[in-house]
Amino acid sequence: MTIKSEGNKTQQVKVSASPLTFLQLARETPTKRIADERKIDFKEIYDDSDDTQLANQSSRCLDCGNPYCEWKCPLHNYIPNWLSLVSKDRLDDAAELMYQTNPLPEICGRVCPQDRLCEQACTINTGFGAVTIGMIEKNITDRALAKKWRPNIPTIKANAKRVAIIGAGPAGIACADQLARNGIRAVVYDRYPEIGGLLTFGIPGFKLEKHVMRKRKEFLQDIGVEFKLNTDVGVDITFQEIQETYDSVFLAMGTYKSVKTDLPGFDSGKLINALDYLIGNINHQEQFAMTQFPEINLNGKEVVVLGGGDTAMDCVRTAVRQGAKSVSCIYRRDEDSMPGSPREVQNAKEEGVDFHFLLAPAALNLNDDKSVKSLSVYKTELVINKDTGASKLQQVKDSGFEIKADAVITAFGFKASPANWFNKANVETDKNGLVKMKASENDSLEYSQRTSAHGIYAGGDMVRGADLVVTAIAEGIQAANEIIEDFEELTE
Ligand SMILES: Cc1cc2nc3c(=O)[nH]c(=O)nc-3n(C[C@H](O)[C@H](O)[C@H](O)COP(=O)(O)OP(=O)(O)OC[C@H]3O[C@@H](n4cnc5c(N)ncnc54)[C@H](O)[C@@H]3O)c2cc1C
Numbered sequence: 001m002t003i004k005s006e007g008n009k010t011q012q013v014k015v016s017a018s019p020l021t022f023l024q025l026a027r028e029t030p031t032k033r034i035a036d037e038r039k040i041d042f043k044e045i046y047d048d049s050d051d052t053q054l055a056n057q058s059s060r061c062l063d064c065g066n067p068y069c070e071w072k073c074p075l076h077n078y079i080p081n082w083l084s085l086v087s088k089d090r091l092d093d094a095a096e097l098m099y100q101t102n103p104l105p106e107i108c109g110r111v112c113p114q115d116r117l118c119e120q121a122c123t124i125n126t127g128f129g130a131v132t133i134g135m136i137e138k139n140i141t142d143r144a145l146a147k148k149w150r151p152n153i154p155t156i157k158a159n160a161k162r163v164a165i166i167g168a169g170p171a172g173i174a175c176a177d178q179l180a181r182n183g184i185r186a187v188v189y190d191r192y193p194e195i196g197g198l199l200t201f202g203i204p205g206f207k208l209e210k211h212v213m214r215k216r217k218e219f220l221q222d223i224g225v226e227f228k229l230n231t232d233v234g235v236d237i238t239f240q241e242i243q244e245t246y247d248s249v250f251l252a253m254g255t256y257k258s259v260k261t262d263l264p265g266f267d268s269g270k271l272i273n274a275l276d277y278l279i280g281n282i283n284h285q286e287q288f289a290m291t292q293f294p295e296i297n298l299n300g301k302e303v304v305v306l307g308g309g310d311t312a313m314d315c316v317r318t319a320v321r322q323g324a325k326s327v328s329c330i331y332r333r334d335e336d337s338m339p340g341s342p343r344e345v346q347n348a349k350e351e352g353v354d355f356h357f358l359l360a361p362a363a364l365n366l367n368d369d370k371s372v373k374s375l376s377v378y379k380t381e382l383v384i385n386k387d388t389g390a391s392k393l394q395q396v397k398d399s400g401f402e403i404k405a406d407a408v409i410t411a412f413g414f415k416a417s418p419a420n421w422f423n424k425a426n427v428e429t430d431k432n433g434l435v436k437m438k439a440s441e442n443d444s445l446e447y448s449q450r451t452s453a454h455g456i457y458a459g460g461d462m463v464r465g466a467d468l469v470v471t472a473i474a475e476g477i478q479a480a481n482e483i484i485e486d487f488e489e490l491t492e
């Protein structure tokens with residue numbers, strides 16, 4: 001086996017796979033554009049992998065016999081099997097296998113927090129570095145879609161059952177795809193002008209360029225999925241009309257109520273809401289002409305972002321790209337407690353974001369002309385209860401100080417935003433507004449996507465609370481399977 005090394009670019013030579021390849025071959029991610037170059041545009045930051053890198057990296061899979069990666073992946077993707085196909089240059093077969101369990105592999109490969117999911121669970125992660133599962137998933141599917149690969153699925157019959165899906169985010173798309181694979185007509189409604197939900201109107205281009213979503217849309221349309229965009233259910237069409245037209249309905253509407261705190265100055269109208277900021281920027285970049293989301297340009301500003309999740313990371317990195325004078329992220333807990341992917345925190349650090357951990361906001365201070373002047377903050381500490389082991393966050397006494405800022409973005413997360421027509425449709429929600437799933441009729445079913453209302457199903461963030469793309473996909477597939485099961489029961 002010959003391995004060439006060139007700075008941080010190694011493995012130019014294709015190696016022949018053996019179960020112990022990982023001992024000789026280091027983990028290698030595709031080249032990441034250098035920070036100075038990438039922070040001036042909104043393009044993705046990783047280059048594509050070439051054939052050699054794909055073959056070599058996939059051949060690092062140990063095929064350990066107990067694929068923890070597969071269990072940790074919420075879709076239980078057949079990871080070792082498709083890695084083996086890639087290592088043998090059977091890229092089309094690998095793409096086909098990826099699609100069997102995942103309707104959006106090129107998206108998951110880009111945005112899943114692999115460092116908390118499949119790659120974290122990879123047997124060789126400790127000591128050798130995990131197989132680059134996400135990057136391989138992305139590259140193989142990108143190539144298949146570029147060649148206009150389409151699965152061999154039954155065509156939808158004219159008299160097929162019709163299912164309405166409300167919401168074209170990952171949950172809605174996954175459900176539509178699974179229905180189409182089974183010859184069922186899915187019509188997806190969304191209030192926005194493009195499909196994707198938060199994949200399009202939330203996650204910035206440097207994590208997921210928007211042409212990727214457009215390519216997936218062509219695929220979905222080719223397999224028979226219909227989209228009715230710019231259609232807000234409850235405004236442009238009533239839910240009753242939808243119920244009367246379709247055999248079943250899947251709700252996949254996400255969670256859109258931003259969490260707020262009532263600290264002094266926070267009700268001044270001067271704080272920037274994270275999602276308004278991100279959508280405004282995407283609207284401007286992609287020229288969607290959504291007048292309700294104007295661009296908020298923070299060029300030259302001293303920006304502070306409050307929060308430690310994916311949304312906060314997307315805001316800090318967007319502000320960097322807009323040319324902010326400085327960008328700081330304030331998080332009340334320590335770095336290890338950050339809910340987002342460590343990979344994205346690292347990317348933000350490389351791009352020049354200052355992180356302040358164990359710091360919490362106390363008040364927003366304004367100048368006489370009502371512009372933002374500064375943020376009052378205090379230090380926090382984690383106190384461990386000796387008896388229970390539980391940790392509690394508390395304020396450090398006399399630790400308050402001010403941070404100069406002329407723009408403050410809040411990214412404290414999202415709460416459920418149930419529609420006002422749920423009651424009339426008998427769709428029950430819990431005390432937090434999340435849609436309640438029907439208790440399973442036989443206790444053998446672990447979970448169900450059936451709501452309290454007959455023929456109405458739900459999934460994704462509106463059921464789980466703000467979570468992940470891959471879990472929304474899993475629930476969309478599950479809902480489609482239950483819809484099919486219920487149709488079959490009716491015809492028996
Ligand atoms: C800024 C940001 C960054 C994120 N980054 C990541 C990440 O890197 N990795 C990751 O795994 N997860 C990430 N997430 C979380 C992830 O995007 C969500 O968990 C996922 O998109 C939820 O999917 P969903 O289909 O349930 O809802 P959504 O993606 O929210 O889609 C819901 C869709 O329903 C539509 N809709 C709602 N009401 C109506 C109505 N009445 N009529 C018509 N249409 C309607 C909305 O317009 C929207 O398109 C991020 C979230 C945010 C906010």
Ligand code: SF4
Nearest residue numbers: 073108112117118134
């Ligand atoms: S879907 Fe996500 S968790 Fe599953 S294998 Fe792909 S990147 Fe990993």
